Amino acid sequence: MRISNRLLPCLLATAALAGSQPQAQQNTRVVLREGQPILGAGGDIKTFNKIAVSDTGIFYANVQTTGDKSMDDVVLLNGFLSILEGSVVAAPSGATIRSFTDIDVNSQGFVGWPLSLSTGSNTNDTGIYWNTLLLALENNDVVATDVYGVPFNGRTVYNKFSTAKINDRSSILWAGNLDDKGTSGTEGALILERTDGQGTLIGEDILAMKGFAFPGQTETVKAVGINVNNIALNNNDDWIAMIKMNSSSLTDSTVTLNGQILAREGEESPIPGRFFTDFGGSKIDLNDFKDYVFTAFVDGDTSSNAMLIVNGQIYAQEGQTYPAFEPQILDRFDSVPMFIANSGDVFWYAKTLEGASTDQYLLRNQEVIVQENVTAVGNETVTKIQSTTYAYHVSKSGRFWIAEVENGNGDSMLILADFGTSYPLPGCTGNPGTLTKVTGETRAGETLLLEMDGAQGIGAIPMVFWSANNAAGTAATSAVQCGLVKPVGEIMISLARSDLFVKQIAAPYTGVPISLRIDIPNDPSLINMKVYGQGVFWDAAGTSGGPTFQLTNGYYLEIGAP
Incomplete structure (x- = not known):
């Protein structure tokens, strides 16, 4: 399908730019609030417990209502009742939902979560579910038969x-315990x-387990982090987690990516002479490009x-100031999650030392x-930011962000922001040229600045082609996707x-x-429009000594609301 020509005027290149562009403020709106009645739940919203948002803007909220206590724990989908305490699940037979232990959502709107069940037995009353379809049940035999072949x-x-x-493959990563009935009892596992x-279910992989290397x-592994923000999964089934190894208590805590240790307690941090301490409370995230973020503590001051x-x-480091809040000094990160999106954007929480109501x-x-007692959403000033494990959530692409805050009346509310998103598509074999973002926003009414480099020589003519689809012509489940490899390069x-x-x-090109x-x-x-771009350097005169055509990586744009 051809994209509307109304977009054409916004995609005309200028070879030079006069100065930088102003940073635009995102749109933020209230989507749910305390006291709001929920049709079918028999009550109003009393508290927000857990939240999650997808790349398509679908958001889930686990809330407690003022309704009957037998069904006051409910999950809302975009503000409407989706499932409530006491609902029947597909298996085990006769089981109903007692509570929602955690929640996460992919871009198709499917949920992966651990559920606490009412089964009439305390030996099989928790499970891992895809929506309400059972994948693993307490006290049932583990599907996998080995750990990395052992x-x-x-x-x-x-x-x-x-x-x-x-993730978008509908793979579900979970942390918890297994019980080895033949030997030593419960074992931490990922x-x-x-x-x-x-x-x-088509397969199960044990990625980390106590006693296995x-x-x-x-x-060997000694323990697996089981806190909400101790693990992360990207759309390629890559994982990152807090893992404890069988070594001294001064060196056993690690941040591990796909079985490779990235940082370890007792090893030197990026600050020379200062060494990492325990990662047990680390907040961790991973994007599709294997960019990662985690919080850490070091020894010393x-x-x-x-x-x-x-x-x-x-x-960011405690004791320093940063452009977002200078001259205030960063104090701590608390228990709030941190995220790194496919867009490369880092989402984080900061509390400063000013000791005021705006810190x-x-x-x-x-x-x-959002800054407490400064930022307004509509005509309501945010007076409190939650500092908990479910304070806010970010979709994998970085487009959508949702958070729980309070207004001047002390009422809790969920606010949603749409940033749009954009990111490079590196492909699987890679091209010599580059097409990257410099600054700007991918939202209607905003300006985005890109940069193209890596020509085969001086005088090559730079061109960027924009298309409605990727090379495969189908929706991708990851930001890491292969193009079509041709003699000219990888077409994205x-x-x-x-x-x-x-x-x-x-x-x-002048160098x-x-x-x-x-x-x-x-x-x-234009909102929600998806656009794929790729640069080509054309040596029309044949003077560079290189190929006639040299390609860049691809680039993806998804336009958000103004």
Whole structure:
């Protein structure tokens, strides 16, 4: 389907830019509030317990209502009743939901979660579910028969389900305990349940388990972090978690990615001479490109020992000031989660040392989303930001953000923001040229600045082609997707006539990056539009000594609301 020509004027390149563009404020709106009646729940919203939002803007909220106590624990989908305490699940037979232990949602709106059940027995009253379809039940035999090829000793059953994450493949990662009936009892474990996308289990992998080593290592696992923000899963089934190894209590705590230790207690931090301490309380996240974020503590001065690490480097440190809240000094991160989206944006919480009623912030990079007693949503000032494990949530692409806050009356409310999203598509073989974001917002009415570099030589003509589809012509379940490998390079966009809708051409390459400006009209019809781009350097004169055509990576845009 051809994209409307109304977008064409916003995709005309300029070879040079005059100055930087102002940082736009995101749109934020109230989507639910305390006291709001819920049709079918028999009461009003009393408290918010857990929240999650998807890349399509679908959001779930686990709330307690003022209704009958036998069904006052409910889950809302976009503000409407989805499921409530006492609802029947598909299995085990006769079981009903007692409570919702955790919640996560993928872009299709499917939920992965541990549920507490009423079964008439205390030996099989918890399970891992895809929506309401059972994948693993307490005291049932574990589906997997080994850990990285090493078999179990005796019978092993599921014992405890603490937290779970779901991705766009409908794989569910959960942390909890198994019970080795043949030997030593309960063992901490991290397990991936693989489904067919519709809730049918097709495989199970034990990724970490007490007493077993990761591939290529001899040291075994001692424990797995089971707190809500101790684990993360991306859309490629890559995982990151807090793992304790069988070593000294001074060196056993780690942050581990796919079985490879990224950071370890007792090892030197990015600050020379200061060493990591326990990661047990770390908040962790991972995007599709394996960019990661975690919180950590180091030894030494306690006024500067808390830090936020992104890809091995310090992003924020206690005792320092940052553009979002200068001249105030960062004090702590509390129990609030941290996220790193496919867009590369880092979402974080900060409490500063000012000791006033304006010292709590929710941030996107160095942009304040909410500051208590400063930020207004509509005509309501946010007077309190929650500092809990479910304070806010971010969709994997970074487009949607949801948070629980309070207004001036002390009433809790959920607020939702739409940032749009954009990110590079590196492909699977890669191209020499680059197409990257410099600054700006991917929202209707805003400006996005891109940069193109890596030509085969001086004088090559830079062009960017924009298409309605990727090279495969189908929706991808990950930001990491392969293109079509041709002699010219890896093509990341659809070149079908019905998909291609605009070509940008800039001045010839001079050895410095080419700036491309995209002015997105403030047109509601553009909201949710998905656009795929790719750059080509054309050596028309054949003077570079390189190939005639040199491709860049692909680039994805998804336009958000103004």
